[in-house]
Amino acid sequence: MLPTRSSLALFCKVVDNYGDIGICWRLARQLTQEHHLAVSLWVDDLRSFQRLCPEVALEADVQQIAGVTIRQWRDQDGVFAVRDVADIVIEFFGCDIPPGYIAAMAQCRPRPLWFNLEGLSAEQWVEDCHTLPSPHPRLSLTKHFFFPGFTARTGGLLREAALDIERDAFQAGRSELAGFLGQFGVTPAEIVSTKVSLFCYPHAPVRALFDAWQAGAEPVTCLVPEGVAVETVEGFLGVRAAAGAVQTQGALTVRVLPFVAQRDYDKILWACDVNVVRGEDSFVRAQWAGKPFVWHIYPQDKNLHRVKLKAFLQAYAPDIDSVTAFSLHWNGAVADEANCATDWPAMWRALQDDRAAIALRATTWQQEMLANGDLAGNLMRFAAVLRSVPED
Numbered sequence: 001m002l003p004t005r006s007s008l009a010l011f012c013k014v015v016d017n018y019g020d021i022g023i024c025w026r027l028a029r030q031l032t033q034e035h036h037l038a039v040s041l042w043v044d045d046l047r048s049f050q051r052l053c054p055e056v057a058l059e060a061d062v063q064q065i066a067g068v069t070i071r072q073w074r075d076q077d078g079v080f081a082v083r084d085v086a087d088i089v090i091e092f093f094g095c096d097i098p099p100g101y102i103a104a105m106a107q108c109r110p111r112p113l114w115f116n117l118e119g120l121s122a123e124q125w126v127e128d129c130h131t132l133p134s135p136h137p138r139l140s141l142t143k144h145f146f147f148p149g150f151t152a153r154t155g156g157l158l159r160e161a162a163l164d165i166e167r168d169a170f171q172a173g174r175s176e177l178a179g180f181l182g183q184f185g186v187t188p189a190e191i192v193s194t195k196v197s198l199f200c201y202p203h204a205p206v207r208a209l210f211d212a213w214q215a216g217a218e219p220v221t222c223l224v225p226e227g228v229a230v231e232t233v234e235g236f237l238g239v240r241a242a243a244g245a246v247q248t249q250g251a252l253t254v255r256v257l258p259f260v261a262q263r264d265y266d267k268i269l270w271a272c273d274v275n276v277v278r279g280e281d282s283f284v285r286a287q288w289a290g291k292p293f294v295w296h297i298y299p300q301d302k303n304l305h306r307v308k309l310k311a312f313l314q315a316y317a318p319d320i321d322s323v324t325a326f327s328l329h330w331n332g333a334v335a336d337e338a339n340c341a342t343d344w345p346a347m348w349r350a351l352q353d354d355r356a357a358i359a360l361r362a363t364t365w366q367q368e369m370l371a372n373g374d375l376a377g378n379l380m381r382f383a384a385v386l387r388s389v390p391e392d
């Protein structure tokens with residue numbers, strides 16, 4: 001067991017996009033609310049943070065939101081005392097925490113537990129690296145790697161204890177769903193159509209998918225946040241892709257939504273029939289939403305992301321060809337000739353035809369993931385094990 005009201009510092013550098021702060025904010029809240037830790041979240045980019053959490057004040061050096069102390073991480077300078085150091089220190093994705101903070105960590109007795117929280121991958125090597133120690137080259141400190149993942153030999157996935165209850169309550173009442181989407185101007189006719197949320201990187205083949213939906217037999221409403229697939233969306237709309245803009249052509253309606261607070265983004269995923277998601281955090285939230293989803297993976301050098309994508313598809317849907325084929329083509333992860341010849345109407349139809357199998361898999365997948373425990377709980381269990389080992 002960890003002492004009650006242990007303190008924890010989580011350091012987050014917002015490298016690009018919103019995933020890093022999205023994950024850290026979720027984790028910080030969960031550790032505060034469910035594990036009763038005194039959490040400080042150090043963030044270097046409050047502006048990005050504010051987009052997911054509108055309560056964030058941009059100028060404040062220190063502020064409290066949802067019980068979490070948020071500290072503006074301005075630079076690598078600063079002198080820290082032993083009393084400034086938390087009992088548990090997490091650096092997200094190998095971000096370098098200030099040298100002065102590390103020096104103070106080395107003075108603490110007992111020494112703080114120090115973790116590097118890594119990125120999510122379904123690749124096999126993750127199990128071998130999860131919880132490995134990494135001794136500091138000079139100081140008497142050891143950092144441990146902690147990997148999220150999809151098996152019991154990894155840290156699991158982020159998931160709040162009340163998530164099921166909240167999602168089920170939202171999905172049970174049609175009026176709540178209609179009221180929620182209605183605030184963005186979504187009409188009753190759009191609500192009964194096939195609703196797709198679209199969150200992807202700029203290189204996704206959105207235009208080709210729009211063409212397929214437009215020429216299709218069934219009405220599709222695509223809800224796209226401001227700033228996503230802008231060129232294609234504006235081409236379709238014929239006007240600027242500002243929140244509230246909408247256009248129907250053929251069977252397709254495209255509606256631009258504002259970039260909503262993180263808690264509301266979950267509701268969008270719960271409300272839609274198919275979710276196109278990206279990166280890491282929306283990807284995991286789509287899995288918890290339990291609806292068919294397509295993952296646009298963040299591109300990496302030397303196409304390393306393709307290996308990651310295939311490892312996930314192999315774990316998630318080895319028997320559902322439509323999911324694998326759609327995902328590989330969406331990510332351009334097939335031979336160039338095959339990509340040029342992608343038959344999007346057929347891909348979409350196949351996905352729709354497999355709806356029942358995909359829904360079933362979404363449920364069994366959630367059960368499998370739940371059996372692994374959740375990331376915050378697994379992290380705290382590992383911390384308690386490390387704390388029970390006497391220091392030398």
Ligand code: TRH
Pocket residue numbers: 015016017018019020021022023051052119199225258259260261262263265278279280281282283298
């Ligand atoms: O923003 P992303 O592309 O983040 C990515 C990944 O984290 C990736 O691993 C990382 O290497 C790369 O950035 C640099 O996608 P992701 O992970 O889905 O994060 C988006 C966050 O934004 C998520 O917490 C959900 C949130 N969000 C909202 O709060 N409101 C919205 O309207 C939308 C569309 C998203």
